[in-house]
Amino acid sequence: MADLKTDEDEAAPPTAHASAASDRRRFLARGAALSAGVVTSAAGVPAFAADTPAIAVPSWSKAPGTPMRTYGTPSRFEEPVKRVVASGYPKISPGTGSSLTPLQALEGTITPSGLHFERHHSGVPDIDPLQHHLVVHGLVKRPLKFSLETLLRYPLVTRTYFIECAGNSARNTGPQPLQVSCGTIHGLVSTSEWTGVPVAQLLEEAGLEPSAKWLLADGADSAAMSRSIPLDKALDDAIIALYQNGERLRPEQGYPMRLLLPGWEGNMNVKWLRQLKLVPEPHHTKDETSKYSDLQPDGKSRQFTFVLGVKSVITHPSFGMTMTGHGLYEISGLAWSGTGRITRVDVSTDGGATWNPARLQTPVLAKSVTRFRIPWEWRGQAALLQSRAIDEKGNVQPTRSAWNALYSPGNRYHHNAIQTWSVKADGSIANVYA
């Protein structure tokens, strides 16, 4: 996965900052021109000559393959594509910590369920769905208790949303840029197609008392993690997710049910959800006071940063890959915003001096990730690759210095600054602060 290959016989002259459109035209025209003699991809990767005399007959072509399986797994050759596990206290509490999605190894927008990032405050509970219930109570006319079976009888909705931990990209707030993969820095974001019951529907059935303004949500794990959620969000687009990418939630994602608050910081998406208590005010739990609050330059902390900022990252080329020859490459990555849709992603190859708009892969969904792509010609020049996302409300992803100015140097949460990958003449790629 790590190697990016192109041929070394690029015919077109180098243009450092050609526009996206003309880049793309040349990208395609060149593929067509070369296809007359040699079969080549548009990227100029040499394939077979048209008159290749023989097709190799490897061992797997000579004998029957393995039989069908009841549940599939990736090819053994994809074994290196894994989550990076970061356990906070490996000795005393191995289940406390996170594992990060290998963003650099993935394409498209959906995260395979087995690679969805994990963040647990006390490990993954082994919940028997027949013994688990969700209770809706507090300031309601009729307290309700739901089993998984009852929830499954409600009309379900299916939507694609990302979840991002408030601590994502915190590795980039250290004094020196770490030389680790894109996913190891930014992989606390993952995207799934979620299916579940709108919270609004359950609240309507329970009947809200006029004084009900917030919900207190907590889970059935041993973390005693709880969050206060404004009623408006619960009535807007919150769902009780029961399915992830078509199958029941993975245990790591909250089996058998989790709260999903589209676009809001990961921590509030309470897994293994067991209660929603309607209350008049926020509870100021430990997870919304001592944690997940943002330290400001004046030493005060800002509480309740619910909506995740607009953000993007180039997933390839990125650290750990090597440019293996001069020629055309595709710069590609993911962009997302807790506010809504991504409207534009600009890409720079000169550290932000000049920008070109990337092509956005459709459909562009609100509160989901959008893949962007732009062709780039590399002829050995040193380059600083950056992407800058803009959302439908006009929010622009901040530069590193703009983000730093908003917070105390100690703040680790809600880091959405522009990432820079430095490409050197030898083809190596580094994480740099720019």
Ligand SMILES: Nc1nc2c(c(=O)[nH]1)N[C@H]1C(S)=C(S)[C@@H](COP(=O)(O)O)O[C@H]1N2
């Ligand atoms: N019950 C419970 N819910 C939880 C957590 C937890 O430890 N316990 N972790 C939270 C945090 S900090 C995040 S970022 C998301 C992570 O969701 P994921 O593990 O499905 O990626 O779940 C949130 N919900």
Ligand SMILES: [Mo]
């Ligand atoms: Mo989190």
